[in-house]
Amino acid sequence: MEFGLTMFPTHDAIDPASLARAAEERGFESLLFPEHTHIPTSRRSPYPGGGELPRMYVHTYDPFVALTAAATVTDRLRIGTGICLLVERDPITTAKEVASVDHLSGGRFLFGVGAGWNREEMANHGTDPTTRMALLGERVTAMKEIWTRDEAEYHGRYVDFDPIWSWPKPARQPHPPVLVGGMGPTVLDRVLEFGDEWLPQNITADNIEAFAQRAAELQRRATDAGRREIPMTLFNAQPDPEMVERYAAVGISRCVFLLPAKGADTVLPRMDRYAELMSRV
Numbered sequence: 001m002e003f004g005l006t007m008f009p010t011h012d013a014i015d016p017a018s019l020a021r022a023a024e025e026r027g028f029e030s031l032l033f034p035e036h037t038h039i040p041t042s043r044r045s046p047y048p049g050g051g052e053l054p055r056m057y058v059h060t061y062d063p064f065v066a067l068t069a070a071a072t073v074t075d076r077l078r079i080g081t082g083i084c085l086l087v088e089r090d091p092i093t094t095a096k097e098v099a100s101v102d103h104l105s106g107g108r109f110l111f112g113v114g115a116g117w118n119r120e121e122m123a124n125h126g127t128d129p130t131t132r133m134a135l136l137g138e139r140v141t142a143m144k145e146i147w148t149r150d151e152a153e154y155h156g157r158y159v160d161f162d163p164i165w166s167w168p169k170p171a172r173q174p175h176p177p178v179l180v181g182g183m184g185p186t187v188l189d190r191v192l193e194f195g196d197e198w199l200p201q202n203i204t205a206d207n208i209e210a211f212a213q214r215a216a217e218l219q220r221r222a223t224d225a226g227r228r229e230i231p232m233t234l235f236n237a238q239p240d241p242e243m244v245e246r247y248a249a250v251g252i253s254r255c256v257f258l259l260p261a262k263g264a265d266t267v268l269p270r271m272d273r274y275a276e277l278m279s280r281v
Contacts, residue, residue: 001248003278004030005271006082006235007259008056009066014264016061020070022268024077026275031070032082032112032235032256033063040120048117056261064097071105080110082235082256083181083199087115087132088125091139091159092166095146099170107171112199112233113140114181133190134158140178140194147175179233188218192225201235203252205243212250219251239274244281 005023009016016033023031039058047053067079079101086094102109115136116122119129127135135158142154146166153163170176180187180195183202191198198218203211215232222230234247237255247255257274259267 001244001252001281002029002254003274004028004032004078004233004254004256005259005274006032006034006256007267008059008261009033009061009063010056010059010261011061012059012263013056013261014267016066016069017073018264019259019267020077020079021073022264022271024074026271027278028077028271028275030078030080030110030254030256032080032110033066033070034060034082035063035085036060036118036121037062037085037088038121038124039118040124042120044120045118054261059261064101067101067109068104071101071108076108078108078110079105080176080179081112082110082179083112083114085116085122086113086139087122087127087135089139091142092146092161092164094139095143096166098143098176099147099166099168102170102172102176103168105171107176109170109172109176110179110233111176112179112181112235114199131158133186137190137194144175144178144194177231181235188214188221191218191230192221192227195230197231197233199233199235203234203247204238205246208243208246208250215251239277241277241281244277 005028020031036057063081070079098111115132122129138156138159142159145152145154147170151163177196179197179199180191181199183200231253232251233254234252235256236258239257
């Protein structure tokens with residue numbers, strides 16, 4: 001079992017470089033940053049967590065800028081997106097950003113992707129919410145072409161470009177692992193289609209048995225497709241030793257604990273508690 005951290009890297013919280021340095025010093029394996037380019041003021045899309053939308057969603061840095069800061073002050077810590085809202089991004093530009101951070105970090109990038117929940121946010125980027133899953137698949141597939149070919153081209157329904165040159169290529173070969181986020185009814189299809197890992201979230205004692213069935217289904221389908229066992233990274237894992245043991249039993253290979261988007265005086269003691277838990281299990 002590996003242990004990582006995630007935090008909304010806001011401009012008024014502990015800075016990304018200091019956070020990453022502290023995470024590596026305490027032995028954490030990874031650090032993931034979420035993404036929201038903006039939040040529409042209409043607030044028609046309800047917050048999935050219920051209640052008012054936390055202010056951190058509106059104040060977060062661009063994840064690739066924050067992750068570059070994290071990469072420059074660490075040597076071993078894996079850094080990545082959890083998640084990158086690729087349906088709101090140009091795939092050619094994003095392929096360049098991922099490859100650049102992976103190259104500068106020596107191959108330490110984890111590319112968590114998802115389609116998001118805020119329909120007004122994605123619509124402001126010109127994305128039709130009803131076709132966002134298909135768009136996500138095409139953009140990931142097109143990016144893999146850019147990362148792995150000297151002359152890359154892609155011709156799909158939503159992504160279409162003739163042969164291009166784009167360097168640097170990622171340091172990790174053939175490309176950084178793609179972690180497909182989500183818990184919806186079709187997420188396993190997406191993991192099997194274009195993912196290297198599954199990035200589920202918010203697994204508790206109330207739903208872990210149902211999750212175990214889905215995890216077993218994923219591995220059965222992977223075997224049928226001639227693939228190896230697919231790793232699973234749990235986003236927002238519960239920091240409880242008993243739950244961590246249960247996560248391991250159902251096949252979770254990495255637990256990512258959530259930190260509050262606060263200053264060092266709040267974040268570092270929380271990180272110390274997570275590190276103590278990590279040492280116990």
